[in-house]
Amino acid sequence: MQLFIEQLLNGVAMGSIYALITLGLALVYGILRILHIAHAAIYTVGAYVGLFLFKLSGSLIIGVAGSMVFCALLGVGIERFVYYPLLKYPPYVPLIGSIAVMLAIEELCRLVAGPQILTFQAVLPFPQFQIGGITVSSTLTAVYCITALVLLLLWYITSKTELGLAMRAVSQDIPIADAMGINSHLIVSLTFAIGSAIAAVAGSLVGIYYNQVYPTMGTVPAYKTLALIVVGGLGSVPGAVVASLLLGVAETLLIGYANIPLPRDALAFIAMIAVLMWRSEGLLGSR
Amino acid sequence: MLLEVKNMHIAYGDIRAVSGIDFSIEQGELVSIIGANGAGKTSILNSIMGIVPLKNGKIVFENEDITSLAAHQRARAGIRMVPERARVFPRLTVYENLMTGVYGLRKTINLDVQIAWLYDLFPILRERNDQPAETLSGGEQQQLAIARALISNPSLLLVDEVSMGLMPKLVDQVFDVLKQLNDQRGLTILIVEQNAIASLEISHRAYVLETGAIVHQGMASALLEDPKIKEVYLGTGA
Numbered sequence: 003m004q005l006f007i008e009q010l011l012n013g014v015a016m017g018s019i020y021a022l023i024t025l026g027l028a029l030v031y032g033i034l035r036i037l038h039i040a041h042a043a044i045y046t047v048g049a050y051v052g053l054f055l056f057k058l059s060g061s062l063i064i065g066v067a068g069s070m071v072f073c074a075l076l077g078v079g080i081e082r083f084v085y086y087p088l089l090k091y092p093p094y095v096p097l098i099g100s101i102a103v104m105l106a107i108e109e110l111c112r113l114v115a116g117p118q119i120l121t122f123q124a125v126l127p128f129p130q131f132q133i134g135g136i137t138v139s140s141t142l143t144a145v146y147c148i149t150a151l152v153l154l155l156l157w158y159i160t161s162k163t164e165l166g167l168a169m170r171a172v173s174q175d176i177p178i179a180d181a182m183g184i185n186s187h188l189i190v191s192l193t194f195a196i197g198s199a200i201a202a203v204a205g206s207l208v209g210i211y212y213n214q215v216y217p218t219m220g221t222v223p224a225y226k227t228l229a230l231i232v233v234g235g236l237g238s239v240p241g242a243v244v245a246s247l248l249l250g251v252a253e254t255l256l257i258g259y260a261n262i263p264l265p266r267d268a269l270a271f272i273a274m275i276a277v278l279m280w281r282s283e284g285l286l287g288s289r
Numbered sequence: 290m291l292l293e294v295k296n297m298h299i300a301y302g303d304i305r306a307v308s309g310i311d312f313s314i315e316q317g318e319l320v321s322i323i324g325a326n327g328a329g330k331t332s333i334l335n336s337i338m339g340i341v342p343l344k345n346g347k348i349v350f351e352n353e354d355i356t357s358l359a360a361h362q363r364a365r366a367g368i369r370m371v372p373e374r375a376r377v378f379p380r381l382t383v384y385e386n387l388m389t390g391v392y393g394l395r396k397t398i399n400l401d402v403q404i405a406w407l408y409d410l411f412p413i414l415r416e417r418n419d420q421p422a423e424t425l426s427g428g429e430q431q432q433l434a435i436a437r438a439l440i441s442n443p444s445l446l447l448v449d450e451v452s453m454g455l456m457p458k459l460v461d462q463v464f465d466v467l468k469q470l471n472d473q474r475g476l477t478i479l480i481v482e483q484n485a486i487a488s489l490e491i492s493h494r495a496y497v498l499e500t501g502a503i504v505h506q507g508m509a510s511a512l513l514e515d516p517k518i519k520e521v522y523l524g525t526g527a
Contacts, residue, residue, distance in 0.1 A: 164392065167381070171389045174378045177340040181372070182389045182437070183364035 007136055009259045010251065015142050017250020018149035019211070022204035024227040024234070024242045025156065026077075026197025032237035033173040033193050036093060039100040040080055042224035043107035044198045048073045048205030049215045050115055053122045062124050066206045070199040077198025078191045086187075104224060112217040119216045122209035141211055148207065152200055153243065159196075160239070169193060173237070222267055229274035235287020245285055249273065291316045291351060291477050292337070292445055298345035299332045299501075306332040307501040309346070314445070314479055319471040321488040321509065322481045324498030330481035331373050333498075334447045337479075338370050339363045351444065365393065367444035371451060375434035379423035383414050383433055386422050390437040398441060407436040410466065428459045435466065445477050446470070452484040460484065464491050489513050 023045050030038040051072045056065030084103055088096040126144035130137065160166035171179040172186045172193075179186045209215040230249060234241030249270055257266045264272075277284055292314040299307040307329040314320050322330050335341035337348060339360035348356050355363055369390070377386050387407070391398055408415040411432040417425060422433060431451060438446055448467065452460040468491040470476045482488035489495055489509045497505035497518065505518060512518050 164388075164395070167385060167388055168392055170381060170385075171378050171392075174380060175376055177335075177360070178372060178376045178378070179389070180340055180360035181338050181364055181370055183361050183392045183394065183441070184389065185359070185361045 004136060006255075006259060009254050011136075011138060011142060012258075013251035013254030014247065015145040015211075015250070016254055017247035018145050019204055019208055020223075020227065020230060020246035020250050021243045022149055022152060022200055022207070023223050024230045024246050025152075025239065026201045027227050028231050028234065028237060028239045028242035029193050029197040031231060032239065033169065033190055034085065034089070034096075035237070036085060036089075036096045037100065037228060038085075038197075039097070039224050039228065040084075040103035040107065041077075041197065041201060042220035042227065043104045044073050044077055044080075045201040045205040045208075045223060046111055046217065046220035047076060047107060048198075048202030049122070049209040049219060050111055050120075050205075052202065052206030053120060053209055053215050056122075056124055062127065065124075066203060069202040069206055073198040073202035073205075074195035077194040077201075081191055081194040086190075104220070108217050108220065115215075115217070117217060119214050121213050122206075122215050123213060124210050126210060145207060145211065148203060152203065156196070156200075156239070165189075165192070226267065226270045229270040231284075232274050233270075233277045233284055235284025238284065238286045241284055241286030245273075290314070290349070291318075292479070293349040294333075294337070294346065295349070296346040297333065297336065297343060297348070299329065299336050299341060300344045305501060307336075310498075310501070310503050312496050312503065312506070314477060317471070317475045317477055318494065319467070319478045319492050320480070321485075321492040321495040322479070322498055323483070323485040323488060323495055324481075326483060327500075328498040329501040330483075330498055331449055334370060334449045334479070334481055337363075337447060338368060364441075367441075368447065369438040369441060369443035369445070370447035371431075371434045371438045371449060373449040374453065375427070375430040377422040377425070377430050377433050377437065380421055382419050382421055383417045383425070384419065386433055386437050387414075387440050390440040394441055403440050403442070407440060411436055427454050428456070431455060431459075431463060435463070439470070443476075445479065448478060448480045450481065450483060452482060452487055460487055464488070467491060485518075486513075 023042065026041045027038055030036065030041065048069050052065045052069035055068040056062055059065065080103055084099050085096050088099050126140055128140045128144040128147060130140045131143065160169060168179065168184045168189050171182065171184060172189045176186045230245045231242050234245035253266050253269050256262045256269065257264060290313050294310065294312050297307055297310050322333060324330055332341055336343050339358060343356060347354060350366060350368065355366065378389060387404065391400065413429055414433055414436060417429065422430060425433060451463050455463065464487050467478055467480070471478055480488050480492065489512055492509035494507065495509045495512050496503050505512065
């Protein structure tokens with residue numbers, strides 16, 4: 003029982019991290035209807051910049067905040083210089099562009115930081131808990147708190163602010179949003195900035211969680227988060243969060259605890275295939 | 290002159306939609322552009338709004354050349370539109386749809402007064418306040434689209450095929466509202482319509498559009514009596 007609860011806690015943490023990465027993808031799909039594969043590369047850059055700034059300054063807060071700013075700019079840059087010029091073509095064109103950007107950024111990370119695995123030794127400034135013989139490490143506490151904070155902030159922005167109203171309007175009809183006085187291109191850029199900043203948080207957290215930062219750390223998340231937004235319902239942010247949490251728990255419990263002889267990473271894709279066969283609109287998608 | 294359009298050309302790739310038309314609207318006028326489906330009417334409105342680019346020509350609004358302004362800047366300048374098929378934001382509530390109409394202007398407008406006025410004009414919207422717009426009927430969506438365009442007190446209202454898909458009774462109601470807005474509030478309105486009779490009946494002047502060119506223009510009352518117009522556009526025969 004104790005092992006089960008510990009695994010469950012780990013699973014929720016895993017799912018939270020998936021959620022942080024998938025959020026950006028769901029936001030971008032929701033607003034531009036493109037599959038932003040390169041988002042996972044932004045997550046990798048987020049880990050590197052976070053680590054670099056942390057080593058330089060000795061402060062984790064500076065590391066993560068700096069990484070968020072850097073990644074927000076990177077995300078906006080990709081939107082302005084890659085996606086925006088390609089939007090007039092069929093959706094597979096920006097998709098190919100996105101894959102190219104993903105590979106380019108991975109290679110750039112390899113060139114700049116080297117192919118080896120770097121360690122990210124940092125203690126997250128969060129308390130450790132001990133409840134009935136079960137230890138909740140400070141890293142787990144950090145993952146829970148940060149994810150909850152990010153989700154709360156995002157919910158607040160999208161549902162309670164004028165910016166959020168504009169984001170939702172733009173995601174439903176860009177020309178008409180423009181005709182309402184909304185600068186939709188600016189809103190699209192802001193959406194990329196928000197999603198990319200969250201990816202930077204995710205990258206730094208994963209780097210610390212596994213104590214590893216390496217150039218291809220975004221490859222598996224790239225495909226897994228793609229499966230997750232399909233499972234959650236394309237463009238549905240709540241759906242992406244639910245699917246991420248479920249996957250984190252399922253991976254940890256079914257494979258880590260119940261010892262089902264499957265590769266851990268296969269689960270997301272099995273879920274995607276199942277969803278595509280029986281509920282193609284996804285868990286929380288419309289239509 | 291509130292709006293002046295000079296030598297307007299619009300094309301989609303190689304397909305010419307509008308080729309070199311000129312027209313103008315005075316402050317306080319209600320003007321119609323009538324013509325068959327595919328004559329280029331919607332293209333004209335969309336390019337005044339700025340969501341379809343001009344290939345050539347010039348648009349002057351309140352004595353300022355707005356040809357190079359983006360759509361959102363034109364909206365701020367006081368041009369608002371009721372799009373073809375309403376195009377309300379389907380997954381926003383009625384209230385949120387109205388709020389998109391005052392995006393960035395909430396501080397400069399007395400929202401309570403505007404919303405009370407619009408809900409008196411279209412009482413059904415008050416009942417539907419918290420419903421997603423996609424759950425509204427076609428006529429209700431059309432009313433919401435008009436309210437959304439009016440909430441910011443525009444100086445020019447563009448109305449695109451408002452009669453399309455509406456029951457005849459509703460068409461009359463909507464046109465009555467437009468007439469009232471023009472009469473009582475002095476709102477300048479440009480209507481493009483396939484339903485020539487309904488729009489000519491409330492208009493001061495009208496332009497007749499045929500395959501991207503203006504072929505007739507004049508007072509609406511005169512056009513209604515013109516036998517040639519009657520035969521071709523009003524479908525009543527001579």
